[in-house]
Amino acid sequence: GAGVSQSPSNKVTEKGKDVELRCDPISGHTALYWYRQSLGQGLEFLIYFQGNSAPDKSGLPSDRFSAERTGGSVSTLTIQRTQQEDSAVYLCASSWRTGRDTQYFGPGTRLTVL
Amino acid sequence: AQSVTQLGSHVSVSEGALVLLRCNYSSSVPPYLFWYVQYPNQGLQLLLKYTTGATLVKGINGFEAEFKKSETSFHLTKPSAHMSDAAEYFCAVSGSGGTSYGKLTFGQGTILTVHP
Numbered sequence: 001g002a003g004v005s006q007s008p009s010n011k012v013t014e015k016g017k018d019v020e021l022r023c024d025p026i027s028g029h030t031a032l033y034w035y036r037q038s039l040g041q042g043l044e045f046l047i048y049f050q051g052n053s054a055p056d057k058s059g060l061p062s063d064r065f066s067a068e069r070t071g072g073s074v075s076t077l078t079i080q081r082t083q084q085e086d087s088a089v090y091l092c093a094s095s096w097r098t099g100r101d102t103q104y105f106g107p108g109t110r111l112t113v114l
Numbered sequence: 115a116q117s118v119t120q121l122g123s124h125v126s127v128s129e130g131a132l133v134l135l136r137c138n139y140s141s142s143v144p145p146y147l148f149w150y151v152q153y154p155n156q157g158l159q160l161l162l163k164y165t166t167g168a169t170l171v172k173g174i175n176g177f178e179a180e181f182k183k184s185e186t187s188f189h190l191t192k193p194s195a196h197m198s199d200a201a202e203y204f205c206a207v208s209g210s211g212g213t214s215y216g217k218l219t220f221g222q223g224t225i226l227t228v229h230p
Contacts, residue, residue: 004157031216043204043220056217091157098216100146100165100208105157 004106021077025094038088050098120221133192137205146208147188
């Protein structure tokens with residue numbers, strides 16, 4: 001079956017602009033996770049959803065970052081007023097349930113802020 | 115709280131040689147442990163995972179890892195390296211409970227280079 005998909009695959013934006021990153025999880029997976037991968041910080045957890053609720057937003061780096069999930073499926077990560085330090089690869093993962101089920105990752109969105 | 119330390123940011127081996135990638139973890143509860151592989155410009159692919167039970171875990175592509183509680187280690191091995199194994203490898207531990215239950219904490223990654 002189809003895996004986790006993310007769009008766009010690459011996004012170049014100017015400092016100060018808003019961006020939206022999209023994640024389509026594996027069908028039937030109730031849990032969805034966002035991570036960020038950057039050279040300086042490695043792989044960092046941002047937020048996860050169980051259904052449409054986000055029990056853990058502890059990894060969001062600032063209030064410029066927000067995420068939502070609708071219909072228990074697609075999720076959007078929004079970054080407002082982008083800064084150069086936001087440049088990174090944003091990875092989405094999904095799993096059957098929250099907890100310790102295996103997380104399956106998408107290919108990521110590479111964000112470059114000029 | 116959980117943490118993962120991968121010893122060696124770069125490992126280089128010859129084709130056919132043993133691959134050993136080291137991972138040590140810290141967890142306040144019995145851990146679930148994972149190894150993921152990342153090929154250039156791709157997402158993460160699960161190699162193997164340890165939950166409970168047998169401490170020697172076999173994964174895809176001939177990799178295996180052994181959970182050693184006394185050493186808090188989960189090292190990844192492969193008896194004979196192939197050129198196609200060249201990639202970056204990440205060890206991860208699953209959250210311990212509460213709202214962090216599903217969150218993965220990753221090590222810094224180890225880049226494996228395989229020489230002909």
